Each structure stands twice: as C-alpha cells, then as structure tokens.
Amino acid sequence: MISFILMVNKQGQTRLSSYYEWMDMQERVALESEIIRKCLSRSELQCSFLEYRGFKVIYRRYASLFFIVGTKADFDVRVKGIASDSDNYENELGMLEFIHILVETMDRWAGSICELDIMYQLEQVHFLLDEMVMNGYVIDTNKSNILRSIDLIEREGSKNEGMFR
C-alpha cells in the first residue's frame, strides 16, 4: 500500500503531503527532510527508486516539483516465510505510472499545473488526490471520473461564494 504521497519543490519545501499511515509530527518532518535530501541528491541518470527506512520510495520529477510516493518495502517476506509486519509492496513501475497519471490529471484540471497552483489550491488538490487514492490504494485512474467530482465542487463553491461575500 502507499504510505505517503509528497509533493516537494527543488528547495526541499513540502507543497503537499498526504499520509495513509499514521505518523507523528516529528517523524513526518524527519522523514520528509531525509527523503527530500536523498531525492535531491540524485541525478537524472539514477533510477527512481530509493530504499529508505523500510519504505520503498518512488519519485518522479516534473520541472521543479518532485512527486514522491512512499510504499512499504518488501523484505521478500513471503519467500522467507517471516511473518507479516511489512505490507505488500506496490509494483514500482505501476507507481511511476500512477504519478504520471496524477500529474496529467492535475494538468488537465488547472491548465498547466505549477507549484503555485498547488499551494494556493491545496484544498482542491487534496480532494483530487483523494479521488485517486484512498487509504493507500489507487481507486481511480480515469481522468474524467476524477475531474467530474472536483468540477462539481467548484460549481458548488462558486454558488456559495455569493453567500459569504
């Protein structure tokens, strides 16, 4: 399962984080900074997978933004027959594909997505992400399906706008 999804810019600032497994704040901050540091230090020529603290981290870089997905790493559990405290890991290439779909979806939603879009519309991006991933599992990869609900929200949001201002 996916343990966390991060979007981080080149300066190492988190732009979006979503955890599907509970971690306390200190842990999160430490984990983020460590993973970001590792991702940043890697070149284009290196593979997109990292193994870190029991997570298998799959990342992809789009312009100045890193999309980082952390899944639980495999310790060849089943082969060795060691019991089950590690999750089934996700297919690495599948995750790369997922990141790409995520970016494409966001692109379609906001024209060409950039860091600022994510910052200023955090709410919506979260919602969009929730439509794609729930509870650490990919639930939908169909762009129009995903965007249908977010469109709805925006429509409703604009309706409410008048009420408050």
Add this chain to the structure above:
Amino acid sequence: MVFEKTLNDLVSGIRSHKRDTALFISQSIAEIKNELQSPDFFTKSNALQKLTFLQMMGYTMSWAAFAAVEVMSSPRFALKRVGYLAACQGLDQPENSPVVLLTTNLLQKELRGANVVNTTTGKGGENIYHAGLAINCLSNIATEDLGQALLTELLHMLNHPSPYIRKKALLCLYKVFLKYPQGLRLSYDKIKLCLEDPHPSVVSCAVNVITELAEKNPKNYLPLAPAFFKLLTSSANNWMLIKVVKLLGSLVPEEPRLARKLLEPLSGMVKSTHAKSLLYESVHAITLCLPYVKKADGSQPANIPNVVELCVETLRSFVSDSDQNLKYLGLVGFGSLLLSQPRVLHSHPECRGLILTCLSDEDVTIRTRALGLLKFMATKRNLVDLISQLLSHVEAASGEYRCQLVEEIIRMCSSNKYELVMDFSWYVDVLVILAGVRGIDNQGEMIAKQWMDVAWRVLPVRCYAVRRSLEILICRGPGVGGNIDDANESDRHFLPEVLPAAAWIVGEYSQLIPDGVDEEGLNTTFDASSKGPYHALIQALTAPTDAAGMNPLPCPTQAVFVQNAMKVFSAACQRNVETQNSHGMSVEKLVCSDEELHACVETLMKNLVIYAESTDPEVKERAFTSYQLLLSIGFPSSTSFATAAATASTCRGAAVTLTYLLTPEPMKPISAKAQKRLAAEGPPSPVSVRDLEKGVDWDVFWFAKEETPWFDKDGNVKGSVENISFTKQLSNSTSGEVKKEAVGTTEPIPAMQPFGDISSAVAEQVPFGNVSHMTSGASMGQAPSSSNQRVGDPFYLNSRPSPTNALFPSKGTGMEGGAVDATNAATTRFGVLTLDSGGESEEDSGMKQKKKKKKAKKIPKQRPGVAIADSDDEDDDHVPRTKRGSIGKGDRAKEFANLALVDLTTPLGEDDVMPRNEHYVVPDRPPVRPDAAHQKQKKRKKDKEKKKSSRKEKSPTAAVTGDLLGFDAMSFGAPAVAPAPLPAAAAPTPSSNPINSAFDDLLGLEMPPSVEAPAVIQADEAKARKAAKKTSKKAKKKSKQ
C-alpha cells in the same frame, strides 16, 4: 469587522516573510486560535484551512481536533470538506484522540445520507460526495470502536447503486478490519460478492482488498483461487492484473499445487504483455512459485527449465536496459529468482558480467542491489578474483555503501564455515586490508571477530596471523622515536576494534612470535631504543597512548593490552626453544637476549605504574596485579641499577611461574553444545583445582614463602581461621587473607573446591548460606541472633521468614556437632534453600498448570470456529464493549497479527452477529424538544422491539440493560423485526434533518429517533431470520436439557 487572512494571504505572507518565517507563522497560529473560537462556520473553516496548510509545513494541529470535528458537521459541502481534510491530515493518532468518538454519529449520518437521496429521488445527487468524504475520513481515523459502530453502514454501502460509493466503502472496510478484525468474519461474504461486481473499478478494489488481506493470512483466501485464476486469464486491466498476480503469488506457499498451475498462464503473460510493470510482476510471481513446483514424488515438471530460462532472459533484458528503473527491477528480480534457483547464474556467465558492471553503476540503489546478488555468484574458483574486485570497489566507495561492501565481503568469505576460502593466509591478508579501511566503524567488531576466529580455528595460518598482528601492533603508526619511514606509515590506520584482537592473538600464541618474525624480514623496531621483537611488542602494548602519541586508547583495549603484554613477557622469559636445524639436530636457543629481557622488564615496570593509575577499574586492576606480580618475582621497582644479565636470570627463573599464571591452556574452538556440556558437568571454571593440584609444582610459588603481614615464613596463616567471619563487615585485609591462603601454603589445599566435601579447617569458605551458622566456637553462640536479625532481609539467601527455619530443626544439631557437622549443616542449608525455592516454584508451576487447565476447559466451551484475537473477548463478546485499551503507537504489526488470526474457513457461528448500535435514551431527562411526546412514543416502540427480540431468541444480550454506552449488543433479532426492509427505513424524517441537528448529535444529547430504526440490508434479511430461528431453537434445546 476584522477581516481574517485567507489561505492565499497566508501563503503569500509566508513567501514574503522569508527572513522571519517562524515568527510570522507563530503569529498566524495565534490568529487561527482566535478564529477557531468564533461561532461562524466560515471563519472557522478558513482558520482550519490555514492550519492544514501549516500542518503540511510541520506544525502540529492536533489541538484543533475539536474544531475540525465542528467544521465537519457543517451543512455546506465546501466547509465540510475543509473539516474532513483537517481531520484526515491532522488528527492525533486515532486511538489516542478524544474527538474520534465524537465523530461516530456524524459519520453514521453521512453514510446513511448517501442512501437517502438515491433511494428517494432516484438520481445520484451530491450526497454521494458527502458520503464519499465521510468514508474517506473514516478510513483515515478508523478505530476499533468506530469500526464496530459503522460496520453495518459500510456493508450497506457495498450495495449502493453508485460504483463511486461501492469502491470507496470497500477500501474503507479493509482499514476497519485492521482495527476491528472480528468484523472481517462478519462481512467476508459481502466482499466476495464484490468480485463479481458489474463495474470493473469495484472489482479492482475488491482485488486490492483481498490481496492485502491475503497477505496477512493467505489460508483464508484459498477458496477464492479459482475466481482469481479466472480473472488472471480473462482480464485485460493491467492495474488489476498486477494485483491478481500478486495475490496468487502470496497464495502459493499455502497451496503448492497452485504453483504448477500458475506457471503456464504466467509465462504466457510474460510472453504476451507489453506493459513492463505487468511483465515484471509476472516474472516476480514465477520466482515465487518456483520453490513450490516440485511434485509429490519429488520430480520437477518438465517445463521448469524453459520457464527459468524465460525468467533469466527477461531479467537479463531488464538489467541490460538503459533505463535505470528497469535495471533496478531486474536486479531485484534476480534476487528473488536466485533464492529458489541459486545455481542459475553459474550457467549464465553473461549475467554475471552484467551484474558486476552494475557494481560500478553510479546509482547507489542499483549498486546495493547488485551487491546482494554477489553471494550467489561466488564459487571456490572465482572467490579470490571476486573479492579482489570488491576490494578495489571498497576504496572507491563511500559512506553507507562502503560499509555494506565490507560486510558483504566478510559474509561471502565466512559463509558456511569458510566454505569457499581455499587459502587462509590470503583471507588474513584480506582482513588486514579491511582493517585498514577508513570510515567503516561499525564493521570493526566483525573484522576483529573474524580475525580471532581464523587464528584459533585454522592451525596452519596461526603463525601468519601472529605475524600480521605483530605488524599491526608495532607498525600501527609512526613510532614514538619516529625512526620508521614517516611518509609511508603516517597514513597507516587501523580500526580500533582490531587492535585488541591482534593483541590477543599475539599474547595467546606468543610462543609463535619467533617463527612469525623469522618468516620474513619484519621491521620490528617500534622505538629507536627497542631491542628486539619482544621488546618492541611490549613497548607497543604498554604505550599508554597510541603509537602516534595522539589518542589514548579506549579502556577495554588498554586492559587487553596489559594482559597480553604480560603474556608476551612470559613467553620472552622462556629459557630456550628447541628447534630443528638443517641437520635434524635439535638446537637450543635462547628466545630472547639478556639485553632485550632487561629492556622488557624496564618498559613494563615503567609503564605498568602508569596504567595502574588508570581511572578504568579493569585497566587499573590488571596493571596493578601485573605490577605486583613482577615485584613479587623479585624485580626491584627500578631496574636501572641491575645488570642485564641479573635481570635476565631472574626472568628466566620466574618463567615457569609466569607461564603457569598467565598462559592457560590454549583456547580451543569448541561448539556451543560442548561448552554447555562442560558447564553442566562441573563448576564453570574451566580449570578444576583438584586436577591442577596433581600437576602443580608448588615450588613455583617460592616467592610467596616470605613473611607477609598475613603469613609466616612457612606460608601458614597467622592467627586462627576461626575468627574469620563472612557475615560481618570485614576489613579488606582479612578477606585477602583467605584468598591468599590458597596460594600461600606449600601443601596442596583442598579449600578451593567450590562446594561440599570440605575439610573442617576451611569450612568457613563455603560460599553459600549463612556461614556464621557453621562456624564453630564463639561465633556459634551468636548465630541464631544474627540470623534473626536478618530475617526478612532480602539480601541474604536465608532471609526467608522463620517458618522455613522451623521446618528444619536438624540445623541446630548440625551446629552442635562441631565442624564436620557444620559442613553437613552447610550442605543441608544449601539443600534447604534449593528445596525451599524448588517447592515454591513447584507450587507456582502447579498454579500455572491449574490455570492452564482452566483455560483448556474454557477453550472447548468457546463457540466453534470463532477465532478471536484477544482472550478477553471470549467472555464479553455478548456484553457491550466499553472502550478498550487503545492500540499503542507502532502496533501495526499487532494489528496485522490480529487480522491474521481471523479464520474465515469456518462458517459463521450463531454468535457472530453484526454489531448494532442503539442510542441509550436517558429515561428521566427533561424534554428539550417540543416533540418529546413523539420521542416517548418511539421509545415505547423500541422497548417493544426489545421485548420482541428477546422473546424471539432469548439471547443473553437481551438481559443486558441500562448499559451506559448503549451498545445493545449484536443480535439478529432486531433486523428481523425491522418494519421496512428497504434502506429507506433509515431515512431521517424531514423534521430532523441530520444536518440541522448535527451539533446536538456531536454531544450525543439527542438523536432523531428515526435513526434508531436499524438499517437493514434486504438480501441479508432472510438469512438473518434463519439465524435467529436457529438461535431460538438452540436456546430451547438448552433449556430442555
């Protein structure tokens, strides 16, 4: 009116306050705190939104949990969403968070809301998104209680017309099961049904969930294998196929027959698919299958070589791909393939080359993976070659990877008791090289262990190991005098952990030093003034700082050094060595010249004094003992006046003593088993005194014959032994007296035998029990009183309260009977103690057994086929559950274990019923709402229902009334009598719109009565009725009996 900052303002603010971001943020948080107090939902949600943003930046927001729940209950979707998001992101760990319980009603209402709109208006309204939010949130904050409360609703949603809801509910269920494993048994049938859902995305989610569940306990899902097999062959959805392949892979260990079946379709998929991800997954699954393909008669299916070939080919193409990701996956795949087919690389030399090139890849992830494969490639023949390649990598590598390399090298060489190593002197060289590598601090111990292990296991290489140790010790840095080639040696570096190992080898096998030195010209000058190898070594070992004079050695190392310096010295003192010269004649030769010995003594006397002042007790003790030993042998504290010859002769005279004292039997590598046996046979000390007595030449202790404060000239103890008391606080001198006694007397003394069979003179030495009881004469009279004084003092062995003493009246006679009896008393006392404790432990175990029996009795009573995680569930399953101990942080493993315990193979028992929540209606609460009468009516109705249900099934649950939490237990009765079968029954009346009264609900004060009507799943009803009938029948039977 104050205008609050919006999220956008906050973001721009943070961006513009680059310098004092922290200050700006703390100001903002203060504002947010204020805003959260406001009654206005919009302000609140705005504040929460900002807080969520800050949370992302690493500021905790669990303090705003209550506000989040408040905003969650807002009727407006846009605001509500903010609340839900905040709850998902920023709540405390659900088990510890007090607000999670508050969300129960809210979530329940939202979940029911989805059904309402759809069934009444018929169109998929916006409410499904409300429910979607709620499900999403629930999956993030699920706890056991929440799961129990909402399980019915969630299962209900699996029948929802919209696939959007169905798949979300399905995934959420998995999370609920993690927290509330019992739920899985109750809902497993529903989940199975989802595999046949018309909507592919729902099927995909079901596969997801089952894959995840199967990971925990594959056995449960074996019956589903055919269904998945069908999916595998028919589906074209790659996302799902990946999961299916994974799932089948995890089922294989449970059902080996599946492995053979899978090979064919999987290899078909490998050949046909274009998606690399699926390709990889299939290959991986094949590698998982391969260990299990053996048929019952031990033969392999005919297609195995082809399949393996296919895998190797695919993986090879991955590894040789220019895409780094594929390369990585190829290596991972090889890793799992090699576990079942370890010899595969031997027949594919081209793969070996590929993997070796990966070692020099610039990506550390790839290098690490390639490194893990090396152990499968090593053979006796290519080991030397491989290791030398690795050693060259070690130099180039850095950081973590360097450590891994070193570890891997050692692991490869030492695997299976050095199976692959043909030439151990080569291995010693490798170890020396590794010991010189910088930056591998964690591996030092490993290297040291290996080194000692090789030296004492492999006889032929011992001499060489001694030689290399000499080199390390003597040349570990530029000498103090600095006459060694500085430029060459200044960068000589050895891991600190290796030094003690080297010192131990040199000391232990010090008789090999001459051979080691002779073997080749070794520059054994440590110091300009060193006289020879022994002197150099002793200088090196006793130099208080490291050779460079820079860093003091760590204390444990110093301690080992001191001890081994003495061992080396004793070897140097040996009178002569017999060697065979070229003519086969035995030639006697001095080990060490007079001058060198003299220099050794000088160095030792000089440096041991320094060590004896160490602050580390171990070092101090050893140095002091050694120093005193040297003094007692007859060296004056300053040897500067003595002639070399005189010193040497003294040394040689003392050689026997020194060897006897310092060099015990050489250590042998014996297995742990043998060691255990030895320990079981006799006293833990490897040298039994009685055995030694025979061989001991007591003249060795000639020097002890002098008069000391405690001994007279004949070595007899001054004073009488009778006044030795072990029970009183003694001055050091008297305890020393007894210790010295053994050494001091000329005759063999039996006193040191540890227990039993003790001659009268030294009966006092029995180290156990209350010795004062056994002493004769004056101390005997005091014995009872002193023992009484200590009654109850836990420090003493016999401190048990008097009853135990009374049990053994023989004690008194033993004391009267003088010394011999005293020893008897001692043994009985000893026996008493063991008996005593033995009895107690017996009692203990008896109790335990009883307990076990009780448990054993309980187990058959347990409902058939119900496997429940904790034992306390056994009894109070029918009792409404109060809040259970929360699952602590990091207990994921436990969660999974619980889930794994759930057994799905047995049919549902009659007690396995859906939890149902009913709100407890406070009977005498003053009516708050005008429609109190209505409520009362409902209440009556509910009472009726209760009666009905209790009549119907006489379940024990009906007896439980007035429970505080109002979980009126799980019973099928209520669903059976529910008036309307349709979900619409759950519809709240318009007057009590859930949203309007949401707030009241939060506090659990009031509940729209209609909600009490249980939601029923139509399909389930017939079944439920049957179950209820069964229950009642059984109950009747029971009552008849």
